[in-house]
Amino acid sequence: MLRHYLLGLTATILMYSTAHAQERAVAVPSFGDIAPIDGSAEQPDPDLRYRVVFSITEAAPPGEVNRSLEKVARYLNLLASGGVLPEAANIVAVVHGPATPIVANISNNPNLSLIAALQDAGVTIAICSQAMHRAQLNADDLAPNVRIDASALTTLTNLQLRGWAVVYD
DSSP states (O other), rough: HHHHHHHHHHHHHHHHHHHHHHHOOSSSTTTSSOOOOOOOOOOTTSSSOEEEEEEOOOOOOOSHHHHHHHHHHHHHHHHHTTTGGGGGEEEEEEEEEGGGGBBBBOTOOOTTTHHHHHHHHHEEEEHHHHHHHHHOGGGGGOOOEEESSSOHHHHHHHHHHHHHEEOOO
């Protein structure tokens, strides 16, 4: 009887600690809130190698964090909550078109802390040099560690041809 009680107690503790460990698994704190649903289908797979490039083109309303860029944080948090280790995910966010100003290193840019948090989580933030030219931005105008690519078209097609998944906003 005592043995059955201890087995039940151990199972309960393990279930409780596993559930709470998943709730706490966050790759990008303060951004990309998620709401895991028990029993939902098609969960992140810890056995997969995630190679995903996000095409970020939507502009953000003035003074607001870019929703498409925050989607990258949400994706990372979903992976983390599903037990995918950070080293199993290669993520690139390519900023171009109307979204180009979100990587400008200006004091009132609400995206700078999100960009830094994504970079801390291992995400490469890239900017299309063609979009930079059209927006009249120079390398010195960009947030720290933003990679300048020849073009978003080149980056997106190169990575897709190498087997990466592409997520459009």
